[in-house]
Amino acid sequence: MPRGLPRFAYCTGPGDARSHKTIGGLLGAVMSLWFTSKVLAIFVVGVLGLLIPMLLLGPCFGIIPATIAIVSMLQDFKEWYYRDRLLCIEDRDNCVLGSVLHKPEASLDGDRKMDLLLAPFTEPECFETLCRHLNANQGLLNTDATFNDPQFFGGTVPVAYPGCDEDILTDPNKKPADRRAERTKLADYLKAIKGSDPNDGDATSKVYNAMQIGWMDRLLDPGNTNSAGQPKNFQGRYFRKDPAFITPGSTLWNAIPPDFDPGTPWQGTDGSLSPLTANNPYEVEHQPRPLNAMFRFDQDRLLPYLHCEVDGNYLQLLMDELSLSVTTFGIAYGFLCLLPLPPWVAPLVAAILALLIFLLQRWLDGGSDRGDADPVDVEFDDPENFGEDGQQLDGDLVAIFGPWIMDTEHAQYFEIHPVKAYYILGRNARSGDIDLFDSAADQRKSGTERLHNALVDAAMVSAVCEAVNEAEGEDPGPVILRDAPTALSHGLKTRWGGGGWPAPVK
Amino acid sequence: MAQLAKILRSLLVRGPVTVLLALVQLLFLLLFGLLAFIVSLLECLRDFLRRRNLKEEEDEDEKCDKPLPEAVNRRPDPCIYSQEYLASQGVPVTWNNPDIWMAKASSPNVIEPDSYHLEANTDYIVSVRCHNASTDLAVGVRVRLLYRPWSFNSPDLLPVSVTADGQEVVRFVNIPGMGATVAQFPWRTPTAAPGQTRHFCLQAHLSHPMDINLENNMGQENTNVHAANPGHVAPGEIVDVDVPLFNNSRRPNRFVFRADAYAVDTAAQVQLELRLNTGTERWPLSKRIGSLVPRFRFAEEHLPESKRESGDDVHPRSSVRRDRLRFTFGFPKRRTVVRARYAGHRSYMKELRGKDFGLPTGMPFDTPGIGDALDLPGGGNHAVPVRLQVPAAAQDGTEYSINVRAEGKGGRLAGGVTFLLRVREP
16 A cells, blocks of 8 residues: 655666666766776866856856756766665565564665664574684685685785684683674775775675675575574575566576576685676676675674665755755856856856755755654644654564665665665564673573574464555555454454554545 | 767756756746845844743753654554453443463364363463554564463463573564454363362464554453363353452552453444544744755655566566656655554444443342442452343343443442353253
């Protein structure tokens, strides 16, 4: 059903989805020039875009095409950001279950982002598996040839692999501080082999990607089972491109960069490195590229996660405020330059006016919080609502419902975007400073009363998601009949539920 | 060529149109935007004069993280037939809970007619029907089932079932909005000496982190466990039972005892109607004036989502997508949040309050030796003798459901028991 949630970002199909590097349109042409040659881009924009119109039409009239060109680019950017940036994976909403790693927080674009460690994986299991995987590739990690990756490394080992204690979580002689120190050691090592490219902040080295892909292969291995002998890979499609859900060879398959090579012995000794490369359709430099993991990685906690976002529209407001501001500048400048004034007056006054108009519109749009996906301060018809708002906490086990997409930005990852419904199943938090990094014994001690990732199995995901899909589908009618025992079980009273009901049609 | 067309469309259509609309926006902004700004300054001045305090008010939002937008959150209301909650609303209650029933584990499809005639040391499956009184789905509702010595209000509670390592068995269930789901627990009834009848009270507890009503989450069911064949009563028989009463508060309390013959009417239907509670964004006058400035915004289009076609390549068609996102130029609207609930229980509540559920003719009720009331010190307890006499004219097969309740100060329900008396010829 259409819920009362504003939606701003839409995903698009293969071929239409683009990153900012392949954006298209006027802005895209400028961007392409920029990636080809920065000097050429500055020359073309400066000379062809601004200077020639000014010379041909004179400064007073030449400002008109310049204004139109800049506004066009701002609008191109806006349209790309909200319409062409995200690639649809399925043309329907999806449901995922997992534990919240970070409280939802505001992004630069006004979205509220949260990260999910998908069930049934737990922090201890992820650590142990990563530890085992890196140890198994110790030889590879200490070989110079592994780091023959010119974008990041020059063919020499940047730092020796320090080894990792695979049994530290089950060792009764080790303390929590020892475990955390071991994790920090591993995290520091991974940061060292991550590499950095000053021209591309999102890019990571081939070996860093390969270690993550091999680690994920172990986690998603059908042989990795829970205590009932059931595989744990039932939500694996959100971590790795899955041919069971995306048809190999289809346009969609080809629109997602390769993230796995079945011919590589990922779990073998020193086997976690694939020679496979392919052109990435969302990148323009350093092609062809090695495999690209489709999950995100928490570098401090060493966890894979699925990124989820609630929609905001800060960038839309900003682009429109800038368009208004540029138009103001153009009009003011064109008018003032016709007057007999010193040449510096027109641009200065026009710039001041443009700034004032920008600030006024910014204030009207809501100031610094404009466009954020925050709760709306509303006044209800019936003020008798439930008390405090429900808080979203670290460690909550939640079901999230929304479109499954791939962000063409940030080196391409799967996401749920926008989040349309958020169901809390259980509070997992143990303290204000949440840390799930407990040993298996600690987890057992916490009992079965707490619903957490490790207790989730495929049947539970299926049951919860079926219920969520149904609940987010058709609503019951305006009048329902219930028998008297049910009415009594309600307590002969009902209260207002969550605020996701569709707005009444007036 | 497509790229060139896109560039030309940007330069010749989108750019000029946006500039023209921006000019319109500019004109309105100079008129209403500046006016809104002046009004806003006056509002600030008014607020300042009202507070007469230069110190900034504490903003609670700054202290903790903001919750997610209300439209994203789902708020369920898991519930069960809850004697205490219903009694607090002045309606009669029974401890023969309609949401808790049993069947022998050996014959799980044969439901016991009541929980008052159970066999001792026997495996039963206890079913707990969990309801959801919210329009939102409840997922992961934790259900606990405990039992305690039969009493008005004993504080001792034990889980009916534990795992091999001694941990309480709990269930997690999903309950549709305004729907119900059944959770089941194994329970081996305690042993009873030959000829003995033991009384227990089962308690089902539901919990959920986002529960909007915490008062309707605990329901009780009285059980009787018999050593041999479940007992029956004869016409004219006097039933004498001692029911422990606990004063769980630290202060002395005076208890009175009442009996009635209320039983849940399973045939009646209650019509519930959907109510919507619309929350509209607060806009001061300055904001309202500011809203007269037109601007670009996302079109409010709610097209039905197309479903995945099985077996096909699942990416959406571009034509479908193109129809979805549209920017319009117009006046901003206030944002709204809409909550819902089904209402209509009141008429049934009135009906229950108005009915007489007095004891059947010929069935006296007494608490011998207690008198009108029983005074208990804080933390004290007492075995209250309850006496009921089965009517002499009771027919074979007649069933009586008699509720005896203990009320503390102010008529507040302290606890209660239900006697299920099935008559058999002596």
